[in-house]
Amino acid sequence: MSEATQDFARLLDACRRGDADASARLVRLVYGDLRRLARAQRGQVAAPATLNTTSLVHECYLRIAGSSVGSVASRHHFFNLASRVMRQVLCDYARQRLAEKRGGGQVRVTESVLDAEGHAEASDLVEIDNLLVGLEREHERAARVFECRYFAGLGEQETADVLGVSLRTAQREWNLARGWLAERLAG
Amino acid sequence: MDPRALDRFRTGQALQGPLLRELVGRHGAGAIRPAGSLVGPWRILELLGSGGMAHVYLAERADGEFEQRVALKLVCGNVELSHRLRHERQIVAGLRHPHIVSLVDGGDTVEGDLWFAMALVEGTSIDAHVRAHALDWRACLRLFDTVCAAVEYAHGRGLIHRDLKPGNILVDGGGHPRLLDFGIALAEQDADAADRVLTPGFASPEQLAGQEISTRSDIYQLGLVLRALLAAAPAATGAVRTDLERLLATATAAAPEQRYPAVTALREDLDAVLSRRPLAQDRATPRIRFARLLERQRHAAIVFALAAVVLVASLALAAWRLSQEHRQALAHAQRADGVARFLVDTLSQANPYAANGSNVSVLEAMDFAASKLDAELGDAPEVRRELRLRIGGVYLNLDEGRRCLDLFAGTAAAADLAQATPLWRARSLILNSECHLVLDQRALAWQQLDAAREALADQSGTEADALRAFILVDRGQLRSLDDRIEEANRLFEQALELARQSHATEQEYRATRMFAANLQTAGDDRHAVELLQRALGLARQVYGTTHRSALTTAGLLAVSLARLERWEEAEGTVRDALAAAESIQHRGAGADVVIAQLRDGYANVLWQQGRLTDCIEQAGQALAIYRRVAEPNSTQGFNPSWRVATCAYQLRDLAQSRVHAEAALGYAENGSPVGKINALRMLAAVAARSDDPAAAKAYLERADAALAVTEVTSPTVFSAMFLTHALLAAQTGDAATARTRLAEADRSIEHSGQNPAWLRQERESVAAMIDTGSPQR
Incomplete structure (x- = not known):
């Protein structure tokens, strides 16, 4: 594992233990990439999402790990981490957003459609995040496949490569995770 | 399972909703770094200010090498721009101008943020200075002219400021203005208009529209700065007021091509207002202008100067196109031709910006000449057209495709084009095509060539034939770039024949050389x-x-x-x-x-x-x-x-x-699709020998896919691809496949008759691997 990847992993651990500074630093590390994702999304780019996100994760890796290091194994490890980071960053933000709403720091008179959509998405994400903890206990691999695909936008082949499983397994676990979550997700 | 359940979750869905956009929007310039944190060799002391995408800190050298305090600007990272930024940062670091705050140091952090250490300047913003000292309009114009000179200097080095505003111009205790943030605005600029940081009220229309920015965007902003200064000063009256209004209107015209073409032109009009002379646009109607040209030495000199600038540049560039120094360019020209010497002398008399000859670059001279073209030669269309082509040609030689295209973009240029002879039209279209090629706009380049061909349709004679040869060579070049080699070679052969017939030696050279390059590749x-x-x-x-x-x-x-x-x-x-x-x-x-x-x-x-x-x-x-x-x-x-x-x-x-x-x-x-295939194949071979067959397979598949859609003429590419397939099969213990692939490689090598040393070596290595049945490095 390269030094940069270790740093990434340490931050993720600290983040999961509730370290707010670590969470902020994590966002800063991937901020440029997030920004480009947001922009591509706004530009309604016709290319499939998987293409964009995968190449972004690749670039993110090159930037953080440096182009000269890393076996394929450590690259896979990094992508694996990246999908967790994406989950962490997005779900942290979703929680923060819901808390702000409830706490009612300032009451907004009007709520735009976008804001309402964001709210719905935030609730969904938090619920998915909580359910994933359960899925991790029952079917750990399915939970990991779900993270890679749903949160990092990796395609089925990349997901299989990253997790070191066969393509068939990756496909099966993706269906399993989705079915499992859909059954339990409210609404 | 209910398929709708599966549809609820799509690949990458979490990255496609409004939440991600919000998260990105909220983070902006990022967290403020506490005192004591390190950025490069600098230690942060305190926050000086914040804006849009950046924070500015007071910082000192952390290594204690020497005592130095700087203003350290940290801009939230944008990976896409970083290469361009580094390039620009180098130019900024080379700027030495008394009225430009120098860049001390720069770099990027691990998070991809960019930082700039600038000399610390004491002073107040220029508009506050005007108010505090109750400057009148004359003092305002002089102060502003100093700022313009600094911007002109930077433009001459290919830099655009992009964020000129009173807050970026500090005036020190001695009344000297200093420009801040050169080369930094690019870091804060973004390809997308919606999250780009623009200074409200000071962005040019093309910036607001997210279009390409040129030096004329700075001219627009300079106009707004002057307007703000004049608003802070006691109003001018009468003719001065009218002239200033018209000067401002020209500087801040909505359409870039209607603004002053260069800071030089703006400064000329500033000088005109200060010395109570008429503005350039009023100096004469075209008819009177032409009469005066003949009457008055000075004005005649300007025409000579234009010709001289162009001639000097062409001669110098022909002698050595890459020469950096104008002094040397002048020397070349003087040696080359006595007429040129005469014109150079005239030039240094007539052009106040070249008073001492050596400190005006060829590019600046061309900009100057271009800015004069339509105004000074309104009544001499023949000369103007010829010069337009010449100046454009020089721009092209300097790889300034954009400037060259601009030269042909205005309304006056369109009129020239409409009235010109077919030969002139063809020449200008060919020139435009080459500009597009420099800018890698191949489809546009092709279109211009077609138009040039049309313009020549009814023309005969050696000059028309030479131009046809020119077009054929350029078409061949475009086809070569697209790896359509056979088509390209046919075009080169036609070009060669035509060039020889019409004694167009330069075209004969170009066709020969490009044809040879293709044969070599094949x-x-x-x-x-x-x-x-x-x-x-x-x-x-x-x-x-x-x-x-x-x-x-x-x-x-x-x-x-x-x-x-x-x-x-x-x-x-x-x-x-x-x-x-x-x-x-x-x-x-x-x-x-x-x-x-x-x-x-x-x-x-x-x-x-x-x-x-x-x-x-x-x-x-x-x-x-x-x-x-x-x-x-x-x-x-x-x-x-x-x-x-x-x-x-x-x-x-x-x-x-x-x-x-x-x-x-x-x-x-x-670049070249064939290059991509070669690189992918090399990566596959490296991965195969590094015991990573999965990666090797992935690379090889990409190479195969690229090969399937590319016209490849070099047979060794195929031979090498077969060999790499064989290598991968041998490494994974699939001896049968390896043998088949090796046989294919052998056939390819034999068929092509090309078997260079590296290919032989690789073939032997793979064959040995198959024979011993054991993978090896």
Whole structure:
């Protein structure tokens, strides 16, 4: 594992233990990439999402790990981490957003459609995040496949490569995770 | 299972909703760094201010090497821009101007943020200064003119500020203005209008529209700054007030082409207002103007000056197009022609910006000439058209495609085009096509060539034929770039015939050289050598022995000679060319690129002799030059990167090979599809030998996919692909497949008759692996 990847992993651990500074630093590390994702999304780019996100994760890796290091194994490890980071960053933000709403720091008179959509998405994400903890206990691999695909936008082949499983397994676990979550997700 | 349940979750869904956009929006400039944190060699002391995407801190040297305090600006990272930024930062670091705050240092953090350390300046913003000292309009204009001079200086070096506003111009206790933030606005600018940070009220219309920014955007902002200054000063009255209003209207016109074309022109009108002379637009109606041109020495001199500027530049560029120094350009011109000397003298009298001759660059001179063109030569369309072509040609030689296209974009230019002769029209369309080519707009380039052909449809005579040859060569070049080689070669053959008939030596040279390059790529070196020797003679005849065309032709010739194993001739040719290139005084970046190309050629010769370590040395030096001087997105680094990757592979230094093959792949993304196939294949071979068959397979699949959609003429590409397939099969223990692939490779090699040393070596290695049945490195 390269030094940069270790740093990434340490931050993720600290983040999961509730370290707010670590969470902020994590966002800063991937901020440029997030920004480009947001922009591509706004530009309604016709290319499939998987293409964009995968190449972004690749670039993110090159930037953080440096182009000269890393076996394929450590690259896979990094992508694996990246999908967790994406989950962490997005779900942290979703929680923060819901808390702000409830706490009612300032009451907004009007709520735009976008804001309402964001709210719905935030609730969904938090619920998915909580359910994933359960899925991790029952079917750990399915939970990991779900993270890679749903949160990092990796395609089925990349997901299989990253997790070191066969393509068939990756496909099966993706269906399993989705079915499992859909059954339990409210609404 | 209910399919709707599956549809609820899509790939990448969490990254596609409004939440991500919000998260990004909220983070903006990022967290404020506490006092004591380190950025590069600097330690943060306190926050000075914040805006949009950046925070500015007071900072000091952390290593205590020497005591220095700076204003440290941290801009939230944008990976896409970083290459361009580094390039621009280098230029800014080279700026030395009393009215521009210098950049001390710069770099990027691990998070991808960019930082700029600037000299710490005490002072107040320029509008506050005007108010505090109750300056009148005259003092305002003089102060503003100083700012303009600084901007003019930076424009002359190809820099655009992009964020000129009163807050970025500080005036110190002595009343001297200083410009802040040169080269930084780019860091804060973004490809997307919605999250780009613009200073409200000071953004030009093209900035607001997210369009391409030119120096005229700075002129717009300068106009707004002047407006703000004048609003803070007691109002001028009468004619001065009217003139100022019209000056401001021109500077801040919504359409860039209606603004002052250069800061020089704006400053001329400032001077006119200050000395109570009429503005340029009022000085004369076209008819009177022409009469005066003949009457008055000074005005006649301007026409000569225009001609001189262009002539000097053309002569100098023809002698050595890459020369960096105007002084030398002048010297060349003087030696070249007595008439030129006369015109140079006239030029230095007539052009106040070239008072001492040596401190105006060719580019500045061209900008000056371009800015004069329509105004000064309204009544002399023939001269104006000729000059437009000449100036455009010089821009093109300086790789200033955009400036050249601008020259043909205005309404006056359109009128010229409509009224001109078919020959002139064809020449200007060809020129425009080449500009598009410089800007890598191939489809547009092709369109312009078609239009040029149409313009020539009814024309006969040698000049028309020479232009037809020109068009044929350019079309061939475009087809070559698209790897449509056979089509390209047919065009070159036609061009050659036409060029010889019409005695168009330059076109004959270009067609010969490009044709030869294609033959060389296809492996027909015997033919290529013949053509290249002829091309070298033509290049020396047309441009001279130290011209880049002659030098690079020699480089190509050496490569083909080496492939025919004529080692001594090959090495002699490339060494002579290198020595000639290095003997050139005051080399510009363009000349450095030629040296890099020659070193790359030398590396190739060494590689073919199997002198791999020497080859890596030469290719490494070429690469270092490209990294230093190449434009962003340039594909020039491909060859040396790939060369090092190949040599390292043959030496079984797989780590080094991988790094350079990855770099080569990066370069190939913007360049030749064949290069991409080669790089991917190399990565596959490296991965296969590094016991990573999965990665090897993935690379090989990508290479196959690229091969399927590319017209490849070099048979060794196929032979090598078969071999790499065989290698991968052998490494994974699939001996049957490996044998089949090896047989295919053998057939390909035999069929093509091309079996260079590296291919032989790789073939033997793979065959041995299959025979022993054991994977090996």
